Amino acid sequence: MNFKRAFAVTKRVFKNVKNDKRTLGLMLFAPILVMLVFGVAFSGDISDVNVIIVNNDQGLETPNGTISLSKDIISNLNTTVMTMRYMDNEKSAITLVENGEEYAVIIFPKNFTTNAYSGFNNSQKSSNTYITLKGDDTIPNIKNTIQGDIISGITTTMEDKGVKSSVSLLDEPIYGKDAKFIDFFVPGVMAFAAFLLTTLLTLLTFVSEKTSGTLERLLSTPISESEIVTGYAIAFGIIGTIQAGFLLTIAILIFDIMVIGNVLLAFLVVALLAIVSQALGILLSSLAKKESQAIQFIPFIILPTFLLSGIFWPIQAIPSWIRPFSYLIPPTYAVNAARNVFLKGWGLDKIWPDVMILIIFAAIFLILAVLYLKKRTD
Amino acid sequence: MDGEDEFAVFTSNLIKKLGNFIAVNNLNLKVKRGEIYGLLGPNGAGKTTTIKLLCNLTKPNGGKGHLLGKKFSDNTIASNIGYMPQETALYDGLTVYQNILFFGEVYGLSSKKIRNRSDELLKFINLEKWRDELVENLSGGMKHRLSLACTLIHEPKLLFLDEPTVGVDPELKMSFWNYFYKLKSMNTTILITTHYMEEAHHCDRVGFMKDGGLITEGSPTELLHQTNTDSLEDAFIKFSLGR
Ligand SMILES: Nc1ncnc2c1ncn2[C@@H]1O[C@H](COP(=O)(O)OP(=O)(O)OP(=O)(O)O)[C@@H](O)[C@H]1O
Ligand SMILES: [Mg+2]
Numbered sequence: 001m002n003f004k005r006a007f008a009v010t011k012r013v014f015k016n017v018k019n020d021k022r023t024l025g026l027m028l029f030a031p032i033l034v035m036l037v038f039g040v041a042f043s044g045d046i047s048d049v050n051v052i053i054v055n056n057d058q059g060l061e062t063p064n065g066t067i068s069l070s071k072d073i074i075s076n077l078n079t080t081v082m083t084m085r086y087m088d089n090e091k092s093a094i095t096l097v098e099n100g101e102e103y104a105v106i107i108f109p110k111n112f113t114t115n116a117y118s119g120f121n122n123s124q125k126s127s128n129t130y131i132t133l134k135g136d137d138t139i140p141n142i143k144n145t146i147q148g149d150i151i152s153g154i155t156t157t158m159e160d161k162g163v164k165s166s167v168s169l170l171d172e173p174i175y176g177k178d179a180k181f182i183d184f185f186v187p188g189v190m191a192f193a194a195f196l197l198t199t200l201l202t203l204l205t206f207v208s209e210k211t212s213g214t215l216e217r218l219l220s221t222p223i224s225e226s227e228i229v230t231g232y233a234i235a236f237g238i239i240g241t242i243q244a245g246f247l248l249t250i251a252i253l254i255f256d257i258m259v260i261g262n263v264l265l266a267f268l269v270v271a272l273l274a275i276v277s278q279a280l281g282i283l284l285s286s287l288a289k290k291e292s293q294a295i296q297f298i299p300f301i302i303l304p305t306f307l308l309s310g311i312f313w314p315i316q317a318i319p320s321w322i323r324p325f326s327y328l329i330p331p332t333y334a335v336n337a338a339r340n341v342f343l344k345g346w347g348l349d350k351i352w353p354d355v356m357i358l359i360i361f362a363a364i365f366l367i368l369a370v371l372y373l374k375k376r377t378d
Numbered sequence: 379m380d381g382e383d384e385f386a387v388f389t390s391n392l393i394k395k396l397g398n399f400i401a402v403n404n405l406n407l408k409v410k411r412g413e414i415y416g417l418l419g420p421n422g423a424g425k426t427t428t429i430k431l432l433c434n435l436t437k438p439n440g441g442k443g444h445l446l447g448k449k450f451s452d453n454t455i456a457s458n459i460g461y462m463p464q465e466t467a468l469y470d471g472l473t474v475y476q477n478i479l480f481f482g483e484v485y486g487l488s489s490k491k492i493r494n495r496s497d498e499l500l501k502f503i504n505l506e507k508w509r510d511e512l513v514e515n516l517s518g519g520m521k522h523r524l525s526l527a528c529t530l531i532h533e534p535k536l537l538f539l540d541e542p543t544v545g546v547d548p549e550l551k552m553s554f555w556n557y558f559y560k561l562k563s564m565n566t567t568i569l570i571t572t573h574y575m576e577e578a579h580h581c582d583r584v585g586f587m588k589d590g591g592l593i594t595e596g597s598p599t600e601l602l603h604q605t606n607t608d609s610l611e612d613a614f615i616k617f618s619l620g621r
Contacts, residue, residue, distance in 0.1 A: 008483035016471040019512060213467030217528070220433040220461035221484045222453070376436050 001230065005223045009231025010238075013205070017239070027201070027239065031193030031247050036254070038185060038312075049142055050102045051082045051135075052093040057112035069116050069157065070108040073131075076153040076160075081145055094134060104135030104146055116163060183258040186251045187266065187338035188311035191273055193247060194240040195309075195331045198274045199301055202236060202281025207294045210285065225373035229282065229366055233275045240274025241267050260345035266338045269351070272358045273334035279365030280330075286372050310335050330361045383447040386411045386536050386567035387432060393440035394427050394590075401427040403590030404441070409569055411446075414562055416578045417571045418614065419587030425571040426464050428587075429538045432569075433461045446536060457485060460534030464541050464571075466521040470514040474505055474524055477513060478531055485532035492531070499527040502557060504550065519545045526554070537561070537568045543577065555580050575610040586614050593617050 017024055059068035077084065087093045096102045108131055109115075115129050131150065135143045157163075209215035218228065244267055251257045284301075288294040305311075308322070309331040326332050337354035340346040348355065387409035394402040401424045409415040417425050430436045432443060434450055443450045446458060468477050475496060482492035500506045503523035505516075513521060522545055529537065543551045555577075558568055570581065578584045578598060585595035594601065594617050598610060605613040 002486070005484055005486060008480060011483075012469065012472065012476075012480045015476050016469060019471045019473070212470070213463045213465040214469060216430070216433075216435050217461060217463055217467045217481075218484065219435055220456065220459060221481065222456040222486065223484045224453070376434075 001224070002227060003230075006227040006231040006234065009223070009228055010235040013232065013235035013239075016205075023201070027197055027243055028246050031189060031197070031243065032250050034193065035186065035189045035247060035251060038189070048080075049082050049104070049146060051084055051104045051106060051146065052087050052096060052102050053084050053106050053108075054087055054090045054093050055108045056090075056110045057108045058110065060113040060117060067113060069113040069161070069163070072157045072161065073108075073150075073153045076156045078149045078153075081149050097134065103142060104133055106146075106150065107132040107134065182251070182255045183343060184339070185312070186248070186255070186257050187342045188309075188335045190244045190247050190266070190270055191331050191334040191338050192305060192309070192311050194244055194270045194274045195277045195305060195334070196302060197243065198236045198240050198277035199281045199284070200298065201239075202232060202278040203284050203288070203294050203297065204291060206282050206285035207288050207291055211290050219373070219376075225370045228373065229279065229369050232278050232282065233366065236278035237271045237275045240277070241271045244270040257342075259342050261341035261343075262347065263341075265348060265351070266341045269334050269337045269341070269355065269358070272355065272362060273330060276330045276358060276362045276365055279362065279369045282369040283365060283372060286377065304329055305331050308332065330358060333357045333361075384411070385409060385444070386413075386446055387415075387443070387569060388445075389432070389441060389443035391441035392428070392431060392438055392443055394424075394431055394436065395439045396427070400590055402431060402438075405591055407443075407585065407592065409567060410583075411567055412562060412565045413582040414558060414568045414570065414580070416581035416584040417569065417587055418573075418575070418578055418584055418610070419571075423587045424590040425587055426540055427590075429461070429540050429569070429571070433459065433538060457532065458535040460529040460532070460537045462526055462529040462537070462539045462542055464544075466518075466525050468513050468521060468525055468528065471512065473510050473512055474500070474516070475509045477524060477528055481528045482531045487532060495531055495533075496527075499530060502553070503527050504553075519547060519550070522546055523550065535566055537566060537570075539568060539570045541571055541573065543572065543574065551577075575614075578610050584610070586617050588618050 017027070053074060055070050055074070057068060057070035059066045059071070074084070090105065090107060093102070093105045097105055109129075112129065112131075131154070133143075133147060133150065135146060206215070209218070219225075248259075248263065248266075252259070284297055285294065288297065304325070308326040309329055310326065311331075333354040337351040337358075340351050340354075385408050387407055389405055389407045392402055392405040392407070393400065403424070405424075405428060407428070417428070419425055427436070431438050432445060432450055434456075445455050448455050469480070472480065478496045478499065479492055482495065487495070500509060503526060505520060505523060505527075508516065508520065513524065516524065522542070526539070526542055529539070543554055546554065558570075558580075561568065572578060581598065583595060583597050584601065586593045586601075594604075596604070601610060601613045601617075602608060605616040607613045607616065
């Protein structure tokens with residue numbers, strides 16, 4: 001491996017991009033446009049969701065009167081988000097959700113207050129300190145908003161009353177406490193943009209290397225196949241990171257998004273994804289003889305990523321029979337890792353499984369790309 | 379053994395199939411060191427395919443070949459070879475100089491060497507004024523000239539030129555040939571394909587290629603003599619009809 005030769009390829013890619021203002025513009029502004037469109041469309045925070053509260057809790061009699069933790073929690077719920085009404089019968093409440101008239105039922109169990117306090121006293125988790133949320137799962141964003149609101153209601157109440165009990169909400173998944181959709185969305189869009197643009201750019205660049213004959217000229221020189229692939233990988237790793245940085249800056253300036261974790265770590269993940277993507281681009285180029293054919297691949301690259309990698313909704317919200325496909329596509333891991341870094345503040349110690357899998361993807365794809373070039377297909 | 383060392387290009391029974399089509403059929407090509415060898419033949423005769431095989435850009439289905447005494451699949455000969463593809467094969471998005479620079483770097487030349495060499499070559503191809511122009515803005519002939527410059531950047535010992543003078547104006551064509559002679563005088567071997575019969579006269583030897591094989595070879599005067607004709611065109615027709 002001669003890195004000087006590999007860097008020559010890297011520099012060449014950069015010069016090409018620099019001389020081609022249109023590609024440069026596309027690379028930087030397309031993802032921002034996507035983010036703005038989706039960000040604005042989805043940032044209308046969810047409101048006026050009809051929910052039913054079934055409160056089976058009788059409260060707790062104390063010398064100072066009856067205390068009811070459930071009522072306190074309910075009073076701390078956000079009335080803008082939820083339009084609440086009360087029912088006693090759980091079954092008929094659920095029927096209303098089934099009929100689509102209501103979105104969800106929030107159920108407080110019997111002895112909720114008592115158990116919450118005793119649970120605090122003997123520090124033993126009692127199953128009856130769980131609030132159950134039975135909702136319409138088909139619209140995850142709404143459900144997430146409701147969940148988030150209940151959680152914050154619980155937290156506020158517990159802090160007010162000084163109760164350190166294990167009251168929690170049944171039926172996860174819960175993510176992004178206080179997070180707006182855009183917070184959830186930006187890390188996904190960063191990974192998506194890096195994946196898409198790098199794959200497409202490499203695919204098109206490589207197909208044009210083939211059609212113009214430059215690839216053959218290159219292969220007649222002392223440069224090795226692995227040096228070519230390395231040169232490309234470095235170039236697109238850097239391009240992907242710059243692009244992600246640009247996107248993030250805009251996201252912070254315009255949407256004031258939540259960034260808890262280490263931004264550099266998130267960039268590392270995106271760069272890694274870009275390297276995976278460029279190798280994928282080279283591999284895909286083997287299927288296309290000319291640019292017009294390569295363009296036909298675009299839907300096949302975009303759609304699965306768009307639908308399966310968890311950019312817009314969590315993988316947990318994808319039907320379980322289709323979920324294995326999510327784990328077959330690299331952006332899934334990058335989206336997950338970037339999101340965990342941004343929103344949960346996780347470090348490498350926690351996101352390493354995702355990073356590991358990305359590295360494995362990169363290794364496999366890079367090796368395949370080199371082998372493809374070595375094969376000298378006619 | 380069969381004298382691979384003595385020849386710059388030596389192939390024995392080289393075969394290349396493209397789909398069901400046999401593009402190169404038992405080709406035995408011998409190019410002596412330091413000579414200019416012209417490969418002539420109609421469209422589809424297999425000239426380009428032969429050069430691609432020699433440059434290890436495609437794998438043969440049979441036979442073997444040596445370049446400068448080494449197997450042509452040997453990676454170490456790449457730095458001694460210059461390949462000018464039939465298509466222009468340049469980066470349209472880079473400037474004239476950036477293209478030369480890139481190929482210079484790929485051949486591992488020092489930046490000083492590249493600078494000197496590119497000045498020299500730009501003068502030769504008469505593109506000094508266009509140095510910083512994007513290749514996409516050049517005319518077809520200019521691109522061809524640049525393509526040749528990129529092939530020559532590392533002063534290769536063995537040159538494969540696939541129709542190097544297509545679309546190049548007559549004046550420049552002359553200067554190309556003068557340059558080829560100069561290279562020859564420095565002991566460079568040149569394998570060149572062309573459709574221009576008048577150019578074939580400039581070669582030391584020419585080979586007539588048809589249907590993937592050589593039908594005959596020899597110096598231009600020999601071939602004219604053998605067929606009793608006064609143009610290589612007629613000679614080719616006579617040979618291809620089996621005299
Ligand atoms: N993928 C392919 N499948 C089948 N046949 C092919 C393929 N690629 C090339 N050919 C055929 O191989 C033959 C040899 O082509 P080649 O380019 O070597 O000819 P050439 O002598 O260089 O012709 P020209 O003078 O037009 O440049 C042609 O007839 C061409 O149609
Ligand atoms: Mg040809």
